Amino acid sequence: MNQHLQALLTFLQESPHHTPEEKTALSKSIKDVDKELEIALFKLDRTEKVKRTTAILLEETIEELENKRKAIEDANAALSRSLEELKAAQTQLIQSEKMASLGELTAGIAHEIQNPLNFVNNFSEVSAELLDEMREELSKGNLQDAIDMAEDIKQNLQKILSHGKRADAIVKGMLQHSRKSTGQKEPTDINALADEYLRLAYHGIRAKDHSFNATMNTDFDPNIGLVNVIPQDIGRVILNLITNAFYAVSHNGSQPPDSSAPWPPEGGKNYAPTVSISTKILLPPLGGAGAKQVKISVSDNGPGIPAHILDKIFQPFFTTKPTGQGTGLGLSLSYDIVKAHGGELKVETKEGEGSTFIIQLPVN
Numbered sequence: 516m517n518q519h520l521q522a523l524l525t526f527l528q529e530s531p532h533h534t535p536e537e538k539t540a541l542s543k544s545i546k547d548v549d550k551e552l553e554i555a556l557f558k559l560d561r562t563e564k565v566k567r568t569t570a571i572l573l574e575e576t577i578e579e580l581e582n583k584r585k586a587i588e589d590a591n592a593a594l595s596r597s598l599e600e601l602k603a604a605q606t607q608l609i610q611s612e613k614m615a616s617l618g619e620l621t622a623g624i625a626h627e628i629q630n631p632l633n634f635v636n637n638f639s640e641v642s643a644e645l646l647d648e649m650r651e652e653l654s655k656g657n658l659q660d661a662i663d664m665a666e667d668i669k670q671n672l673q674k675i676l677s678h679g680k681r682a683d684a685i686v687k688g689m690l691q692h693s694r695k696s697t698g699q700k701e702p703t704d705i706n707a708l709a710d711e712y713l714r715l716a717y718h719g720i721r722a723k724d725h726s727f728n729a730t731m732n733t734d735f736d737p738n739i740g741l742v743n744v745i746p747q748d749i750g751r752v753i754l755n756l757i758t759n760a761f762y763a764v765s766h767n768g769s770q771p772p773d774s775s776a777p778w779p780p781e782g783g784k785n786y787a788p789t790v791s792i793s794t795k796i797l798l799p800p801l802g803g804a805g806a807k808q809v810k811i812s813v814s815d816n817g818p819g820i821p822a823h824i825l826d827k828i829f830q831p832f833f834t835t836k837p838t839g840q841g842t843g844l845g846l847s848l849s850y851d852i853v854k855a856h857g858g859e860l861k862v863e864t865k866e867g868e869g870s871t872f873i874i875q876l877p878v879n
Contacts, residue, residue: 520549608844625722628685631678638671638678645671685711700879702741703749705809709792710735712754717790720761727765732791739796742809743879744856752849752860756813756872757792759845763817763870764788789816797875808858811874819866828862 524545527538649664713731721727765788790813797808820828827833831847853860857877864870 517549517552520545520552628682631682631685634678635675635682638675642668642671642675698745700743700745703744703746705739705742705744705749705811706735706737706794708746708750709733709753709794709811712750713757713790713792716754716757716761720758720765724765727788729761729764729788729790732789734791734793736793736795739794739809739878742876744876745852748852749856749874749876752852752874753792753811753813755845755849756874757790759872760790760813760815760817760870763815764790787816790814796878807878808875809878811876812871814869814871816869819868819870820862820864821866825862825864829860 524542527533527541527545530538533541645664645668649661649668652658652660652664710733713733717729717731792814793812795810795812797810799807824833824835829846829850831844833847850860853874853876859875860872861875862870862872
């Protein structure tokens with residue numbers, strides 16, 4: 516019993532002022548109070564133990580959470596580093612693909628620049644000879660002949676200027692293709708871009724294989740005008756599709772890889788490799804929703820794409836070309852570029868008859 520209650524009980528029992536009945540009743544009350552006090556002390560002790568246990572568990576939980584927080588921070592830092600490394604690798608791969616396509620164009624660019632340079636050299640020589648003749652005519656007093664020669668020289672200079680601008684345009688196009696994309700859209704002549712890359716790609720493959728010949732067909736919609744795109748990126752897509760088309764028709768009658776279809780369908784001697792590129796404005800249905808679009812189609816009469824690999828051609832690093840002849844990134848990057856422009860890149864193909872890659876871009 517509690518010592519204070521025990522003292523009170525002893526005092527009560529010895530008190531001469533209370534009757535035995537009162538002492539019995541008061542003793543019972545004191546003992547009841549003592550029991551309740553014991554229960555309260557027990558509950559208080561249990562509460563203190565729970566409190567201490569809870570405090571220990573809370574401290575351990577806080578420590579565990581702190582460890583997890585640090586682990587998450589470390590994991591986030593590692594993921595951030597990995598993401599930066601992946602971005603750097605992606606940039607490097609894109610640059611590698613870009614330089615690979617530029618390498619494909621090098622011979623074509625050299626051929627295209629050589630033509631205007633030949634004109635410039637020839638007209639310069641002719642003009643120099645005309646100047647000598649004009650000097651002789653002036654010394655003889657033949658003024659009209661000298662005036663006629665001056666007119667010829669003027670025409671030659673205009674031709675020199677025209678071909679010089681042509682060479683300048685080729686160099687600027689090459690630099691635009693090789694430099695890093697600014698990511699800024701600008702009004703672009705899609706027809707001129709497609710025509711330029713068609714000829715450059717053709718002369719590039721011809722420089723590597725002089726025996727290769729192909730028919731090139733163009734059908735450009737004159738009503739397209741300027742389209743707001745990133746010219747370096749869309750030019751890269753068009754070049755990739757044209758290069759692939761020339762590759763498809765360059766088998767010279769041999770069996771293409773991954774195909775069971777007879778090739779070429781008319782026999783090697785009768786086969787005429789043909790690559791076609793066309794542009795067209797697509798208008799939304801009358802009264803219907805949707806934006807005006809430009810459609811760019813690159814077609815070939817090659818062996819076509821086998822059905823079992825058709826769903827893989829836009830996957831990164833997938834290629835049917837021999838080792839060392841393709842990165843497998845061309846179509847994958849092209850697909851991403853077109854999607855980034857809000858457009859669509861798709862393919863229509865039939866084994867033994869050829870393929871058509873279609874770019875559809877919104878016209879702003």
